[in-house]
Every structure is written in C-alpha cells, then in structure tokens.
Amino acid sequence: xxxxxxxxxxxxxxxxxxxxxxxxxxxxxxxxxxxxxxxxxxxxxxxxxxxxxxxxxxxxxxxxxxxxxxxxxxxxxxxxxxxxxxxxxxxxxxxxxxxxxxxxxxxxxxxxxxxxxxxxxxxxxxxxxxxxxxxxxxxxxxxxxxxxxxxxxxxxxxxxxxxxxxxxxxxxxxxxxxxxxxxxxxxxxxxxxxxxxxxxxxxxxxxxxxxxxxxxxxxxxxxxxxxxxxxxxxxxxxxxxxxxxxxxxxxxxxxxxxxxxxxxxxxxxxxxxxxxxxxxxxxxx
Ligand code: SAM
Numbered sequence: 001x002x003x004x005x006x007x008x009x010x011x012x013x014x015x016x017x018x019x020x021x022x023x024x025x026x027x028x029x030x031x032x033x034x035x036x037x038x039x040x041x042x043x044x045x046x047x048x049x050x051x052x053x054x055x056x057x058x059x060x061x062x063x064x065x066x067x068x069x070x071x072x073x074x075x076x077x078x079x080x081x082x083x084x085x086x087x088x089x090x091x092x093x094x095x096x097x098x099x100x101x102x103x104x105x106x107x108x109x110x111x112x113x114x115x116x117x118x119x120x121x122x123x124x125x126x127x128x129x130x131x132x133x134x135x136x137x138x139x140x141x142x143x144x145x146x147x148x149x150x151x152x153x154x155x156x157x158x159x160x161x162x163x164x165x166x167x168x169x170x171x172x173x174x175x176x177x178x179x180x181x182x183x184x185x186x187x188x189x190x191x192x193x194x195x196x197x198x199x200x201x202x203x204x205x206x207x208x209x210x211x212x213x214x215x216x217x218x219x220x221x222x223x224x225x226x227x228x229x230x231x232x233x234x235x236x237x238x239x240x241x242x243x244x245x246x247x248x249x250x251x252x253x254x255x256x257x258x259x260x261x262x263x264x265x266x267x268x269x270x271x272x273x274x275x276x277x278x279x280x281x282x283x284x285x
Pocket of ligand 1: 024025026027028029053054055056057058059061074075076077099100101103125126127128130147204
C-alpha cells in the first residue's frame with residue numbers, strides 16, 4: 001500500500017472513520033522522499049533496531065522496518081490500531097505499543113523488547129506540541145541509544161542546532177549539547193503533510209555522546225543555573241541567577257569574575273565551559 005498517495009490515505013482513513021486530531025499533532029507525511037531519508041540518515045540498517053514515536057498510519061514505521069531488524073513504536077492514539085494492523089500487516093518485525101510516550105519508561109521498554117540490539121536509533125516525526133519535553137526525556141533518561149533523528153518545527157530545529165553562545169541559543173540548546181552533538185539534516189516544507197500545518201519543518205539528528213562531553217560536578221545545579229539564566233534571556237544573568245539560587249548579588253558577582261564572566265553578560269553569550277565553571281564555583285567544588 002502506497003502510504004504517501006493522497007487518495008490511498010484518504011480512502012484508508014474514511015474506511016476506518018478516522019478524523020485527524022489537531023491536539024495530538026496529527027500531520028501525516030505524504031511526501032514520498034522524506035521517510036526513506038529519515039530512516040537512512042537516522043542510522044537504520046541491518047543489525048540495528050529502531051524506536052519510533054508517533055506512528056500515524058505507519059508511513060515512517062514501514063521505512064524503518066524495511067531497513068532495521070526490529071522496530072518498536074509508541075503511539076498514543078488507539079483509533080489507529082485497525083489502520084496500522086492493515087498498513088503494517090506484512091512487516092512482522094514491527095511492534096506498536098499504544099501509550100503516551102511521556103509516561104512510558106523507555107529504558108524498561110528497551111530492556112524488555114530490544115535487549116539483544118547493540119545499536120538502537122530513535123527516529124520520528126514528532127508531534128509538535130510536545131517537541132521539547134520528548135527530546136528532553138530522550139536525552140535525560142540516558143537511554144542506550146546511538147542517535148535521535150526527528151522532524152520538528154523549523155524554528156525548533158534552529159534553536160536545537162544553534163551553537164551555545166549564539167543569539168539563537170536557549171536552555172534546550174545547552175541541554176542538547178550537553179548530552180549529544182546535534183546537526184540539521186534537511187528542511188521539509190509544510191506542503192509535505194496532510195493536513196498541511198502552517199509552519200515549515202526540519203529534520204535534525206542528535207548523536208548521543210557515549211562519554212560525558214563536559215566535566216560537571218553537580219548536574220542538577222548545572223541545569224538549574226541554565227534554566228534560570230535563560231528565563232530572562234535578554235537580561236544580564238546576575239539578577240535572575242541571584243533570585244533563582246538565593247545567592248547574594250555581591251557574592252555572585254565575585255563568582256562570575258572568578259569564572260572570567262562579565263557581570264553584564266547575558267545567557268546567550270555564555271559557552272558550555274562558562275556554565276560548567278559557574279556550576280563548579282557555586283557548588284563550591
Ligand atoms: N509518523 C507519522 C507520519 O510521519 O506521518 C505521524 C506523525 S504525527 C506528526 C505525530 C504522531 O504522534 C501522531 O500519530 C500522534 O497520534 C502521535 N502522538 C501524539 N502525542 C503522542 C504521545 N504523547 N505519545 C505517543 N504518540 C503521540
């Protein structure tokens with residue numbers, strides 16, 4: 001079945017009485033070149049396994065199944081069950097778990113279903129309403145995976161792949177760079193989806209670091225500092241940091257100076273090393 005053919009898709013959905021849920025971010029891919037590229041550039045090949053988040057009607061699932069030995073997908077919408085039973089009938093290396101990915105223990109899922117695979121890749125066309133929480137979950141849970149390749153809104157892709165210390169950077173940029181090495185792979189126009197969203201998209205890949213890239217003594221404190229600094233991103237960091245950490249401004253000014261950071265600096269001007277040094281000084285290590 002050609003899952004990027006508009007007429008085939010319309011027929012399939014009508015037959016199953018399926019209507020798109022805007023609140024679940026259901027924009028299905030109908031551009032035939034996109035899913036094969038995500039699967040290939042995402043690392044899928046013989047001997048590997050893939051995890052997908054949000055199957056829709058299985059257009060990407062099928063491409064992952066064609067290349068990987070096993071695919072496990074997490075999809076929240078049980079109305080897609082009969083549709084997927086039909087579209088993935090011939091791909092017996094796929095397994096769909098109907099659940100909310102944000103409430104799923106992915107480490108347990110990997111242990112249970114993908115234990116024998118040394119190389120696991122996450123590939124997805126993410127629902128836009130939960131892009132950041134999903135990416136943060138995938139990174140923070142330290143899953144035994146090689147890379148995450150996801151389609152996100154173009155603006156989100158720009159922020160995720162921006163260099164730390166640039167105007168486009170945000171707290172999520174620091175987090176992504178802490179756990180991985182991100183890169184923008186390619187852009188996808190809004191016309192590639194059904195229904196068509198009113199924004200363009202881009203596919204990014206984050207290669208997970210096997211060893212910590214930065215020496216951070218207290219990870220929790222590190223991310224508290226990053227979040228506080230970016231909360232008022234155009235403001236000098238002294239005030240928001242002093243408020244969030246409960247440290248007197250004079251003491252904080254001294255710490256900033258010891259780290260070689262100007263008291264007038266804004267979060268977007270700080271490097272990963274600056275944030276790490278700040279964390280070490282504040283924690284007293
Ligand atoms: N992969 C398909 C494609 O490319 O056409 C569908 C992508 S669509 C942008 C996002 C999918 O994620 C939808 O199928 C939606 O039902 C599912 N989804 C939304 N929220 C979810 C959640 N919290 N957990 C798992 N799946 C979710």
